[in-house]
Amino acid sequence: MILFVGAGPGDVELITVKGMKALQEADCVIYAGSLVNPKLIDTYCKEDVIIYNSAKMDLDEVIEVMVEMEKDNKKVVRLHTGDPSIYGAIREQMDRLIEHKIEFDVIPGVSSFVAAASRLKEEFTLPDVSQTIIITRLPGRTGHGEGGQLEELAKHRASMAIFLSVQSIGEVMVKLRKSYEARTPVAVVYKATWDDEKIVRGTLEDIEKKVEEASITRFAQILIGDFMSDKYSLSKLYDKGFSHMYRTAVSSEER
Ligand code: SAH
Numbered sequence: 001m002i003l004f005v006g007a008g009p010g011d012v013e014l015i016t017v018k019g020m021k022a023l024q025e026a027d028c029v030i031y032a033g034s035l036v037n038p039k040l041i042d043t044y045c046k047e048d049v050i051i052y053n054s055a056k057m058d059l060d061e062v063i064e065v066m067v068e069m070e071k072d073n074k075k076v077v078r079l080h081t082g083d084p085s086i087y088g089a090i091r092e093q094m095d096r097l098i099e100h101k102i103e104f105d106v107i108p109g110v111s112s113f114v115a116a117a118s119r120l121k122e123e124f125t126l127p128d129v130s131q132t133i134i135i136t137r138l139p140g141r142t143g144h145g146e147g148g149q150l151e152e153l154a155k156h157r158a159s160m161a162i163f164l165s166v167q168s169i170g171e172v173m174v175k176l177r178k179s180y181e182a183r184t185p186v187a188v189v190y191k192a193t194w195d196d197e198k199i200v201r202g203t204l205e206d207i208e209k210k211v212e213e214a215s216i217t218r219f220a221q222i223l224i225g226d227f228m229s230d231k232y233s234l235s236k237l238y239d240k241g242f243s244h245m246y247r248t249a250v251s252s253e254e255r
Contacts, residue, residue, distance in 0.1 A: 002066050002076045002097060004090050006083040006109015010037045011193035012044075014115065019107045020044055027074035030054050030062060032088075035081035035219060037194065050074075063096045070102050083111040086135065087163055113161035116189035116221040119199060124159040126232040130225055132158035138165040138172060154179035159225035166190075166220040170208045176224060177204050185228035190220040201228075 003022045008014035015023070023029065023044035031041065033055025041051060050069075054062055062078075069076045080088045084106055097104050113135060117124055124133045134153050153160070154176045165172055166188060173186075186207040190198040202210045204224070211220075236242045243249040 002070070002078060002102060002104040004078045004080060004084045004088075004093070004104065004106045006107060006111075007031070007036045007040055007079050007081055008110040009082055009112045009115035009193045010035075010191060010197075011115075012037060012039050014110050014193055015040060015044075016107060016109065019109060022075075022077050022107060023079070025075055026077040028052070028065070028069045028076045029079055030057075030065060030076065031079040032081055036079050040079070054078075059092060059096070062093065063100070066093075066097065066102065067100055070100075080109070081112070082115075083109040086111050086113075087137065112192055113163070113221055113223070115192040116161070116187070116223055119189055119192050119197065120187050120201075120223070120228070122187075122223075122228050124161075124225075124227055126227050127235055128233040129227050129229075129231070130157070130159045132156060134158045134160045135163065136160070137163045138168055140164055150175040151178055157225075159227045160223065162222040162224070166211065166222055167217050169211050169222065172222060173204050173208055180204055180224065184224060184226060187223045187228060188214075188216060188220050189223070190214070190216045192221060 005019045005022050007019070023040065026045060026049055028050040029041055029045060030052040031054065033053045041049065052065055066076055078093065080090065084090045094104060125131050134156065136150065136153055138150065150172065157180055162172060182203065182205045184204050186202055186204055188200045188207060188211050198214055198216060200207065200210045200214050200216065237244070241249050
């Protein structure tokens with residue numbers, strides 16, 4: 001049995017209880033090098049756990065380790081940063097395991113875009129501001145044939161979380177400025193929840209300079225949108241005058 005486990009954003013306490021238990025029981029952990037906090041393995045794994053860093057391996061090598069471990073009935077955890085379903089490249093691994101008739105399961109994790117929002121103490125969805133979050137990235141070296149897409153997505157003026165793109169923050173801002181106003185808030189969160197986390201706040205106009213000054217060139221979330229400004233409407237859900245399934249409205253005299 002192979003378990004794909006979301007490691008969470010970095011803080012060792014931000015893995016799920018299920019994920020933690022999987023690490024405690026693992027005979028072998030294959031972790032995604034640079035962005036999985038190695039402290040997770042030190043904190044939760046058995047002393048004699050076999051560890052592989054997948055940053056140094058190709059897909060064939062990863063699958064080979066899984067197949068060999070499975071032959072010996074060893075429990076394998078494939079540890080991915082954040083949540084495995086977002087830019088985790090797990091699909092290709094799962095398909096290969098199906099070919100090998102090896103059972104697997106997936107345990108979700110706290111994705112870095114929600115971890116970043118928590119560190120900023122912000123809410124992505126606000127009444128009369130945005131009820132939509134777009135998760136995207138610039139096309140990278142891994143090429144996924146979606147060039148120009150960011151300009152299209154910007155037209156929605158939704159709340160946005162951009163992964164894997166801080167190295168080209170200038171290019172991101174140019175594309176977004178075609179639809180968002182220049183004063184729209186932007187926050188860059190480097191290594192959210194790690195000990196060396198950095199937070200930079202600005203606008204579409206000045207964030208590039210601030211990110212440069214903070215020497216952030218990788219491992220960061222770029223969050224964009226008016227959800228980080230001061231204006232919004234109060235939610236109906238907690239409004240005294242609004243009834244819903246679990247609560248009846250009070251009349252204005254009662255308030
Ligand atoms: N599956 C992961 C994303 C993997 S892609 C998730 O759900 O978060 C790697 C990118 O994720 C990084 O380049 C960065 O943009 C973002 N990222 C991952 N961990 C992060 C963290 N702790 N803080 C900020 N960004 C992070």
